[in-house]
Amino acid sequence: MGITEIPGGVTKAKGFKASSAAAGIKYKERTDMAMIFSEAPCTAAGTFTSNMVKAAPVIWDRDIVYGGHPVQAVVVNSGIANAGCGEEGMLICEKTADAVSEALGIEKEAVLIGSTGVIGQDIDIEKIKGGVKLLVPALKDTLEAGTEASKAIMTTDTVNKECAVSFELPAKDGSGNVTVFLGGMSKGSGMIHPNMCTMLGYITTDAAIDKALLQKALSDVVPDTFNMISVDGDTSTNDTLLVMANGLSGNQCILEEDGSYQLFKEALFYVCRNLAVKMAADGEGATKLIEVYVKNADTKENARTLARSVVSSSLVKAMVFGKDANCGRILCALGYAGPVFDPAVIQIDLTGENGTVNFYSAGRVQAFDEELALKLLSEDKIHIDVDMAEGTEEATAWGCDLTFDYVTINADYRS
C-alpha cells in the first residue's frame, strides 16, 4: 500500500477539469489564465503568505478557505499580481468571481482566485472577463489540459511544474480498496523564500477527507517542503497553496488521524516536495539545484534553520555557480544561522554521483581532492551534507545557484 508517482497534474484526480487561455492581461502571444473546475463541491485547505502586505486574491481565498465554504473552481492569471492596489484590488476579485460564478453556474463563494506577476499595476477586469469566457467552454479532464493550465500560470519559470501520485484507501461501501489520486501544479521562480514563496500551488484530490484534517495535513507538510526552498530570500505578497478534495474516489471519508490519514499525508508530502524541488531547480537564472541536508541536529527547528541558511547564502550560491569549492562559505553560513553549536565537532561533506569530498571535520577545513570537488560541483545537483553531531534531528533545504541571469531577469522585470 504505497504511493506511486504517475504522469499528470491537477486533472489526474476524478472529476477535475482544467483549461487555459490567452487573455492578453500583460503577456502577448502566450496563455496567461488557467482554470481548475471540480464536478463536485470540494473541501479546501490552504496556506498563504506571511507577508504583511497581502495581495487581494490572497485575502479573497483566505476568507473563503478559512471561512469553510466548499469550493468548486479556481481561476488564476499570470502577468499582474493584483497586489498593492488598494480597494481596487478587492473589487477585481469580486468581479472575477462574479464572472466565473455566472459562467459556471456556481456560487461566487465557491470560486478561488490566484494572481502572480508585477506588484502595483491594475488588472483590466474586461480582459479577465474575456479570459473567463474562453476558459469555461475549454474545460477538459485530460492530462494535457492540466499541463496547459500549469503552463499558463508561469511567469519567469522556464519549465512548468506538475506531479501526481496514486494510492489505495478503503472504499466507503466496504468493498475493499479504491484508488485515490492526488496531483498538483505550481509556479514560482523568483521572489522565493521559506514561509511561502511567490509561488502559487494548486493540488487536487478525489479523496474524501474532513476539512480540519485536510488543513492539518497541509500545514504539517509545508514546513518541510515548500518552506524549505529558497531562491532569493524574498517572501512574496501572493504566496498561495491550495488543496481541493472532492471525494469522488469513493473512499471512506478520512475523519481521524488513522492509517488512511497517514497515507494521505504521505501522498500530499510527496507531491508538495516534488513541486517544491522543481521550483528550487527552476529558480530564476539557476543552472543547478542545491540540496543541503543537515543531520544529527539538536532540534528539528535548528536543523531546518541551518539547512536554509546554507541554501540561502548568496556566497554559497555564487560559489556553486562558479564551481569553486570554497567550503569556508558553508561553514560561515552555518555559523551565522542562529543555532548555537560547537564548530569543533561538525562535519561538512560534498557528495554526488562521482563520490564524496570531506570539506570540514575535526575542527578545521580539510585538504581535499580539488579535481574530485570540481567534478562534484559540475553535476546538475549539488548535495551538501552537514553532520551537527549533537542530536538526532534532520532537515533538507533546496535552492539554486546565483547567476548572471538572475541579475538580468531581475534588473528589468517589469518590461
Next chain:
Amino acid sequence: MGITEIPGGVTKAKGFKASSAAAGIKYKERTDMAMIFSEAPCTAAGTFTSNMVKAAPVIWDRDIVYGGHPVQAVVVNSGIANAGCGEEGMLICEKTADAVSEALGIEKEAVLIGSTGVIGQDIDIEKIKGGVKLLVPALKDTLEAGTEASKAIMTTDTVNKECAVSFELPAKDGSGNVTVFLGGMSKGSGMIHPNMCTMLGYITTDAAIDKALLQKALSDVVPDTFNMISVDGDTSTNDTLLVMANGLSGNQCILEEDGSYQLFKEALFYVCRNLAVKMAADGEGATKLIEVYVKNADTKENARTLARSVVSSSLVKAMVFGKDANCGRILCALGYAGPVFDPAVIQIDLTGENGTVNFYSAGRVQAFDEELALKLLSEDKIHIDVDMAEGTEEATAWGCDLTFDYVTINADYRS
C-alpha cells in the same frame, strides 16, 4: 563645540604610527600587511562577529580586549582569513604576537591581530614574520602611512576607506580646551551584513577615556552604523571593530556620561557611519549606494529591521541595478521584514537630487512620473524614504545594488 571632518585616518591622532608591507601571504605585487602602533599604551574596546564560527584572530583580540589588557599595536594581514583552521589558527596568532612583541619591545598581550581573506587556508607563519620585520622599521606618523595601511588590508575592496574628525574637550590641567583627534580605517566589501560584516575596522584616538565608557560608546554606536549596512546577507567569521585610545591629547579623562562623553560618542558615531557608508557603497560589484530611511516607526528596533529588510532584498538590489522603478519590491520587503504594520497608512518615496517620486501611499502603488523615476535611479545614491505613520522612531540602512560583477567576483573568489 562641534565635530569637524578632517583628512586622515588611523595616524591622525597623536602618538599613532602606521606602516604597510608586501609579505606575499597570498596576493602578489601588492601590500598585504599593515601595522598600527601607539607610542603610549591604549585603552581598547571592540565588537566582534556574532558568527558561531570565529576566526582565530577574533578569539585572540576578544580575549585581550575583554580581558582588559592595555594594547599598543595591531597587525593585520589580508588574503587569508585564518578561520576554520582549528588549533593551528590559534598557534599562528601566538607566533604572530611573539614576533611583533619582540620587534617592538612590548608585551605579547599588547598586540592585537586581524586577518581577512579566504577561510580554511593555512597562513605561512614565516611570511608573517617576514612582514613584521618590514613593518616595524617602516612605522610613520604621517597621514600617508595611514592611507597605505588602509590599502594593505583591502581584499575585494575597490577603494580604501578612511575617515578622521577633530573636536574639543576640556584639558586635564584646567587650561581651557585641547583638540582631540579620532580617525579610522576599515575594509569590507563582500560577506557583508548586519551584526558585524566581513569587515575589519580600526579606530584610533588620542582622547583619554575610561575603558568601560569606551566600550559603551562603541557598543551604542555600532547598531546604527556598521550593523545597518548590508551587501549580501552573509555575516563573516572575522568581523572585528577595534577602538584604541591613548590619551595623548591631554584632555581631562572621560570618567562619566557627561557632555565630554556625549561629544566623544558623537565623534565616534560620525567616523563609524562614514566608514560604514563607504563600505556599503563599495560593496562587491556595486555601482550604486542604496540608502533606506524608515521614519515614524513604532519602535527603534522595528525601524532598523524594516530599513535593513529593504536594503538587503536581492530583488530591490537587482531593481536598482536595472534602474527599474518596481516599487512593489520595496513594499514586499517591508511586508516580510517581521514587524506588524498597516499597509493602508504607510508611504514610500524615492528621492534624490532631481526630485521626489511617490511610489506608494493611501494603501496602493501610485501612478508616477517614469521619466523622473529613471532620473532618480540614475543617480549614484538611491534614497528610499519610508513613512510608517505609526510612531516616532527612525533608522537608516545602507546597501548597494546587485550586479553581474557581484556574481563574477564571488563565483571564483579563491583564485
